[in-house]
Amino acid sequence: MSIVAGGIAVxxxxxxxxxxxxxxxxxxxxxxxxxxxxGSMFQGYTVDNIxxxxxxxxxxxxxxxNLWQRKQHIKIPTSVR
Numbered sequence: 001m002s003i004v005a006g007g008i009a010v011x012x013x014x015x016x017x018x019x020x021x022x023x024x025x026x027x028x029x030x031x032x033x034x035x036x037x038x039g040s041m042f043q044g045y046t047v048d049n050i051x052x053x054x055x056x057x058x059x060x061x062x063x064x065x066n067l068w069q070r071k072q073h074i075k076i077p078t079s080v081r
Contacts, residue, residue, distance in 0.1 A: 027065055030058050 017025040034055045041047055 023069070024066070027062055030062060034058055 013025070020028070037045075037047065037051060037055055
């Protein structure tokens, strides 16, 4: 059963990367610890300030990088003659 789930996960990952690009896919892998922290909070884990700071730093870095990438991808219109 885990082989089937692993195959489906790889397929979904590759399909998602097709839509968001591989660079963004790699960046969003950094959300795994943040989501694990959120899941732990739902199970009653008490979060320390340093963990909140780390999760905030990760989210801020992702947002800043995405804004920077959008600025870099502004296309200048060119003639097609």
